[in-house]
Amino acid sequence: MGNKTGKILAEDHMIPSLDQGISLHLREKRPRGLRAEAAGTLLCVHGQSIPGAAAFDFPVPGYSWMDYMAERGFDVFALSLRGYGASTRPREMTVSPRGKSPAVRAEEAVRDVEAAARFICERREVDRLNLLGWAQGTMLTAAYAAAKPARARKLVLVSPLYLCEAPGEFALFEDPARPGKLNPKFFCAWRWATEKGQQRNWSRLIPKGREKAFRESRAVRAYWREQIRHDREGRRRRYPAVRVPNGLMADHYDRTRGKAFFDAAKVRCPALLVRAEYDLVSKDAEAQRLFGALGSSPGKRYAVLGGATHFAQYEKRRGDLFGEVQGFLEA
DSSP states (O other), X not given: OEEEETTEEEEEEEEEXXXXXXXXXXXXXXXXXXXXXXXXXXXXXXXXXXXXXXHHOOOSTTOOHHHHHHTTTOEEEEEEOTTSTTSOOOGGGSSOOTTSOOSSOHHHHHHHHHHHHHHHHHHHTOSOEEEEEETHHHHHHHHHHHHOTTTEEEEEEESOOSOOOOHHHHTTTEETTEEEEEOTTTSXXXXXXXXXXXXXXXXXXXXXXXXXXXXXXXXXXXXXXXXXXXXXXXXXXXXXXXXXXXXXXXXXXXXXXXXXXXXXXXXXXXXXXXXXXXXXXXXXXXXXXXXXXXXXXXXXXXXXXXXXXXXGGGSTTHHHHHHHHHHHHHO
């Protein structure tokens, strides 16, 4: 189905994954009458708790990153991995999560990235495309670029994650009763994420007393509304919540113990790493380590966005983020 907004054409696709019974939601935005080319084709991949459309097509006037890129001539796609948004929830997410391994680990998720890339290249008749990952999505897009170098034109990693061997970091996910083991809250198939918890994850990053300098109240209100939109069962709960698979959180934990999901040396396309000044998820030391490990990436760049947090695309400095990424992709 399509929706014309001014000069931008928006379409929502439900595409087959590489695994039977799983369909993936892929939001597309492009200028009307666009002639497809690899340089202007982009696949965006979200992080561990927010689906693709909410991450990249935030429906507050002036906030949609997809609109920003489409207005500049790009054909942009935002993927929701299995278990997120309007994509199929795997069977283990339709029953009690207890006693089951974390659902949607990176090995499965990167297959969804591959399925989306195949669909886009076939649909637009291009042989390669640009990739943009946010947070845990950086691990997936980088892994895909490393495994399929002929498909990757340029790689953008916003809030990049790679290896973080810091005791203070893995303690955030560790079982306090069993050191070295993942917290039971995450070591099950999935969890309920509430508005209070999701808002706290954002608010805690903003320096005390500087709330108004970082974000607008309309963005804060829409932030949760867009997450709960596709979880009908979650909306009916006494305390509304969204089902979130725990697989990417388990992968997040693994990286804090020195287990990298991808080999950065195999990425052979130009790469841009972007961190926000107040990002407590992606730290400078980890981003610098990844930057150094990208030894085969020609023209790699590392940028730091001042006055913003991990959630920069929802904040007042979003224009600087969008412009930095756009400049890299168009160069």
